[in-house]
Amino acid sequence: DVKVTQSSRYLVKRTGEKVFLECVQDMDHENMFWYRQDPGLGLRLIYFSYDVKMKEKGDIPEGYSVSREKKERFSLILESASTNQTSMYLCASSLLGTGGMPQHFGDGTRLSIL
Amino acid sequence: GIQVEQSPPDLILQEGANSTLRCNFSDSVNNLQWFHQNPWGQLINLFYIPSGTKQNGRLSATTVATERYSLLYISSSQTTDSGVYFCAVERASSNTGKLIFGQGTTLQVKP
Numbered sequence: 001d002v003k004v005t006q007s008s009r010y011l012v013k014r015t016g017e018k019v020f021l022e023c024v025q026d027m028d029h030e031n032m033f034w035y036r037q038d039p040g041l042g043l044r045l046i047y048f049s050y051d052v053k054m055k056e057k058g059d060i061p062e063g064y065s066v067s068r069e070k071k072e073r074f075s076l077i078l079e080s081a082s083t084n085q086t087s088m089y090l091c092a093s094s095l096l097g098t099g100g101m102p103q104h105f106g107d108g109t110r111l112s113i114l
Numbered sequence: 115g116i117q118v119e120q121s122p123p124d125l126i127l128q129e130g131a132n133s134t135l136r137c138n139f140s141d142s143v144n145n146l147q148w149f150h151q152n153p154w155g156q157l158i159n160l161f162y163i164p165s166g167t168k169q170n171g172r173l174s175a176t177t178v179a180t181e182r183y184s185l186l187y188i189s190s191s192q193t194t195d196s197g198v199y200f201c202a203v204e205r206a207s208s209n210t211g212k213l214i215f216g217q218g219t220t221l222q223v224k225p
Contacts, residue, residue: 031211043215102162
């Protein structure tokens with residue numbers, strides 16, 4: 001089974017802090033994704049990566065950056081956390097293939113910015 | 115962009131009842147997945163079903179790609195089926211792996 005592991009289930013940080021959310025997958029997947037989920041807004045894509053050191057902006061990249069130094073690890077960075085970044089963050093991975101490939105999700109990180 | 119609409123938005127069932135959840139999408143897709151988000155927030159992959167029919171225990175899904183809809187059937191529902199069910203698609207012309215999620219169907223199964 002595919003395993004996508006997010007470093008924390010719950011995280012509390014302060015406004016202005018630099019925050020790192022880590023995601024690791026064990027299936028040698030090329031694609032990795034970061035989403036945030038908010039009540040009434042559903043799941044929205046922040047960034048994705050299809051290879052090491054490659055990244056693409058999703059629908060809501062403002063205020064975030066990402067890092068992919070190794071194939072199995074994809075980090076989401078909040079450069080200067082703000083209260084409107086309080087949310088549930090979900091990481092996913094999939095194989096790279098033509099015709100669509102299933103995505104597998106981690107357990108999520110509930111991030112609170114105080 | 116592609117639109118994904120799920121119905122009904124909310125559903126309350128008695129344990130043992132059957133239900134059908136629907137997902138309509140506005141463009142051709144090469145990926146369609148059904149997920150269950152449990153009360154702890156975990157998003158569980160139920161089906162990868164861009165076309166055809168699949169079954170897994172009490173759950174089954176059918177996607178009619180030419181008519182741009184998918185159905186998720188839950189039979190003999192249990193309280194553990196409660197949660198939010200999401201349909202997500204990738205547009206056929208995309209090839210980026212980007213999924214677009216519907217707003218979900220919130221299911222409550224009462225004992």
